Amino acid sequence: MVEEHHLSRVRACKAAGLPRSALYRPTADRAGKDAPVIEAINAVVDKRPRWGFWKCFERLRADGHGWNHKRVYRVYCGMRLNLKRKAKRRVITRPRQPLLASQELNHVWALDFMRDTLYDGRPFRTLNVIDEGNREALRIECGMSIPSARLVRVMSQLIEVYGKPRAIRLDNGPELTAQAFTDWAKERSIQLLFIQPGKPNQNAFVERFNRSFRNEVLDAWLFNALSEVQDAADDWLSDYNEYRPHESLGDMPPVVFKPECSTRKSPLLGCLLDGGAYGLGSARRRQHTLRAPSSTGAYLGACLQTKESRRPA
Numbered sequence: 326m327v328e329e330h331h332l333s334r335v336r337a338c339k340a341a342g343l344p345r346s347a348l349y350r351p352t353a354d355r356a357g358k359d360a361p362v363i364e365a366i367n368a369v370v371d372k373r374p375r376w377g378f379w380k381c382f383e384r385l386r387a388d389g390h391g392w393n394h395k396r397v398y399r400v401y402c403g404m405r406l407n408l409k410r411k412a413k414r415r416v417i418t419r420p421r422q423p424l425l426a427s428q429e430l431n432h433v434w435a436l437d438f439m440r441d442t443l444y445d446g447r448p449f450r451t452l453n454v455i456d457e458g459n460r461e462a463l464r465i466e467c468g469m470s471i472p473s474a475r476l477v478r479v480m481s482q483l484i485e486v487y488g489k490p491r492a493i494r495l496d497n498g499p500e501l502t503a504q505a506f507t508d509w510a511k512e513r514s515i516q517l518l519f520i521q522p523g524k525p526n527q528n529a530f531v532e533r534f535n536r537s538f539r540n541e542v543l544d545a546w547l548f549n550a551l552s553e554v555q556d557a558a559d560d561w562l563s564d565y566n567e568y569r570p571h572e573s574l575g576d577m578p579p580v581v582f583k584p585e586c587s588t589r590k591s592p593l594l595g596c597l598l599d600g601g602a603y604g605l606g607s608a609r610r611r612q613h614t615l616r617a618p619s620s621t622g623a624y625l626g627a628c629l630q631t632k633e634s635r636r637p638a
């Protein structure tokens with residue numbers, strides 16, 4: 326405008342909407358001037374991507390950088406670090422747990438959580454605990470929320486009644502990996518057998534129990550209150566332990582099988598449901614069955630003979 330229309334600089338700046346200082350101020354190289362700040366911020370967030378601005382700023386100050394928070398925040402926003410970042414979720418790595426069928430009571434307990442809803446849509450959870458030695462269900466705890474503190478309280482009550490197990494098989498839920506629960510197990514010298522993420526077959530005993538509980542209770546009835554769920558679970562638990570035949574126990578209930586199971590001396594059977602850990606193929610895995618010791622076999626045979634003798638001719 327000044328050269329073409331021969332306007333004064335004051336009128337040209339008013340027409341363009343620019344201050345007169347824009348004609349005299351040299352162009353600043355912001356990228357070059359802020360290069361040290363950018364490099365320092367990148368060095369922090371590369372290793373710690375979940376840190377916010379103030380934690381990064383305090384770290385820069387601790388490293389000896391004297392930039393004020395306004396300049397650092399301007400560069401921080403220019404790098405678009407103030408937006409929510411999607412960090413890749415780290416998956417917990419666990420060793421593979423062979424599913425051995427124990428012959429001793431209180432050798433390995435297994436626990437798992439289930440979820441369902443009441444008739445009005447409110448969700449609730451159940452904590453299921455079984456003994457892998459005789460498949461006896463020890464507890465079904467129902468609640469709207471079962472945090473780690475309540476989990477510790479329930480497990481302590483079970484130990485007072487049944488005794489302490491050597492190990493507990495469980496998944497990687499937040500309640501089970503909480504510091505309160507792991508410290509509780511460590512204080513009592515209880516080994517925690519965490520299964521691999523996404524491998525529920527490594528905890529197959531309690532998963533099979535969950536299916537029976539869901540089919541016979543949760544999917545069979547409508548509940549209006551949590552107390553109704555707990556009452557139904559307690560009634561079904563007694564029926565499951567005392568009357569319901571269990572195929573892997575020779576069609577005997579767990580309580581009937583319990584005395585014979587407690588007299589066994591061998592700690593483990595050489596049985597693995599997930600045959601891959603022993604290198605078993607799929608064909609061999611189907612043929613790999615649970616074999617009871619000779620004493621148990623004689624006991625089962627006597628029970629079957631008694632059962633046959635009771636049948637009408």
